[in-house]
Amino acid sequence: MSLSLNRRAFGRLALGAGVLAPYGFSRSAQAQIKKGDELTVGIWGGAQERITREFCARPLEEKYGVKINFVLGGTVERRARAYAERGRPSFDVLYLNIFESRQAVKDGVTQAPTDAVPNYANLYPSARLGGYGVAYNPVTIVYDRRKVSSPITSWKDLWRDELRGKLIWPSYPGAEGTAALLMAAKIWGGSEKDIEPAFRKLAELKPFAAFQSSQDQLFTMFDQEVGAASIEFGSFTRSYAERRNPNIVIADPAEGQVIALNAACITVGTKNQKLAEEWVNLHLSPACQQRYAEEIYYSPTVRNVELPPELSAKLILGDEAVHKLVDFDWDTVIANQSRWSSRFAREIAG
């Protein structure tokens, strides 16, 4: 069991070092970028791969003669793999969501962000926790305007009688399901520390029309008029509404939209620290952020992006708007995930 002690000790050490000395141990003291170096990036496919290839991979390959390897996949496998390889990662950079990235930093799997990435200086404060936030992607109510008597303006509107049996709830755990559960607690007098009201009020909403576990699945349900409203990322739902289903409205409830973000995380133990930081810096560059906004309505996490007005209207921009996003104590959320998931499966779904 000596191996195990070493691994455990290593984790703690890495954790401590991460907190105490951002430039010391966890940020491995790697020499300059050399021609022929290879950077391995774990990311989603589709638009995400296309944009980062254009704005991050190609410039680095041209500038340094390095090679960028993409490992495409879903968050679930990527994260499970990064945890399995803690300390000897095969990824240099990987992308996670808001609470996964914070947990990964706590668990010593990925590094906390530092100003070794120049664009770090432009990040909003909420994008500086658990990796480098690269896109705000807030969660809100989305609904079919034909199925409601008046526009939805509050999270409490989900409890309207006319929506009974017509809600498509996001399954928990998952970014949208987490946001939905936390918001339900908040508006009904609870919080992440007092989740009881959420489960009580959710049970009142039964029966649900369905549960959705991905945006594609939700869009198909909207196509088929399976339900009237759901809780989803506003960003990509907007593309869907504009290009495929004009009846879908992205609500902006009075209580606010729930913060969600994608984070670029540099692994603890990477052998390409400098190159990884350059990668992240390019992802945070105004040009890349703008392309994300134009193509899939992801809101920038840096302050120095200028966007055309009609695009800005569809995004979360500026300190005030970002600050208005509803935030939670994610450590509490992570700590309770297993318990809540078990309750959700038993009391709400099924």
Next chain:
Amino acid sequence: MAPAAPAIPYLLWLAAAFAAPLATVLLLALQEGGDVFTPLSLSPSAAQFTEILGDGYYRRVMADTLLMAAGVTLAAALLGYPLALWLVRLPPRWRPLGFACILVPLLTNVVVRSLGIILLLAPGGIVSGVAQALGFGRVNLLFGWFAVGLSLLQVFLPYMVLALYDVLEGRDRRLAEAAAGLGAGPALQFLRVTLPLSLGGLRAGLVVTFLMASTAYVSATLVGGKKVQVSGMVVLKEGLELLNHPLAAAMAVLMLAASVLATLAIGKAVGFFTPWLAQRPPRAPRRLPPPLPPHLRAPLVALAEAAGPWLGRLLLGLALALLLFPLLLVVVASVNDTPQATVAGFQGFTWRWYAMIFEDTRYLADAWTSLQLALAAALIALALALPASFALARGRWRGQEQLGALMLLPLALPGIAIGLGMLRLLQWFNALPPFLGILAVHVVLIAPFMLAMLRASVAGLDRAQEEAAGGLGAAPWRVLWRITLPQLAPAIAVAGLLGFLLSFGEVTVTAFLTTARMQTLPVRIYAEASFSLQNTVNAVSTLIILVTVALLLLINRVMPLDRAWRR
């Protein structure tokens, strides 16, 4: 030579590439608890099993899953027979196309297929529309066991048909003629001659379908709307989302145990109805139930003869519609000008999804990787499974059934659990050349299918011909080459094709093993779907279907899919 000797290469491969992940899963299941970083303890604890079995929720999920798998399996058998008989009756020239029809669901992406089921069953969908036209009102069959069962039936039906195909193709048609000469109509011919003679194939079909249906979870997630919860989803959620590996592993082990029991039970049941295959005198003479008195029997027979052919045609029509529906969807969607893959509404014609595939060389590079991998995996698995099937089908020896069940273990362990086991072994796995590592795992994943199918065909071989050749002085290898293999050719072709397609499409386990050094096409598509599915996936599916048709036509030239000398 020991009767089990031909199975040794197969077993060695399992020992090399499957024993380690299986052992890891078993060890994980015996942990008391702890997070992902807690080192594995060697002192076993039953804590996880106690937790699962003591929890009514988990018990219900497991029972529901097994019931649904049983239902899907029976439905697959019911639809599989008309389809397989149809395939056997097709003229040889048309048979490759018949095969292509059967294989459509295996060639289309699971997400697209599920979208099809949603389109079919949604309140505004096709079935509901028909019901409304008939005056039944709007029906919503979506997000329930029916929808999940139907989507599983769609994708597992091909396996059942392929398992039945070769035994039905190889059956002696004179027997049916003799039955007809003695006055049996089509229904009785089927029930008393064709069905009993094809039970070996049915066994393979039942086992494969049941094992796959009881471990599947993707379709259940997509068309069950989370209202349907199956064991595989528990493994996925606990193991990967909540990182509770021990509980996930314990669940997987329980599923494995249930699958092994089901395999043995199916084997026993089929063995009971096929005493002639035992090749030894029964211990006690079988007591047959007394026949029905003629005045009861005659109307029953008349009813069966009257309704049977119509029922057969109806089931065949339903089965073909179910299999071919996704084809329509993907072909239409592949030229649909919408930003996200959808099956609802045609917005305009475009070639751009095809253009994207050919412009972005990465699709082609990944497809090339997948092709090499699938070819190599299918050939190796065939070389292992063919001798092993002789060991299982020839002679009777102690432990044969148990060994047969052991060899199907990779099928019984949920793919996601194999992935979980591999995660713990990544350090060692990464030391292997990437192609070799993934190849080793793919062979493990596909060989059991091929074994199950070949076993039935080997059992159906006419040994008298081999003995005759031997008696005329042919050396054993010559008997094998000139007599045995030609008779097995259709079975080998079908099993090889299935293995190839399985490996070509595998994503559950491969997603864990993908590295910068090697990526397959299905993993690329899965990664796209994890963000948002584009119609490129439908263009890819359409191309794969076309390539498969070409491949089938080619196979049919080189190695006929039927027994050509019988034409």
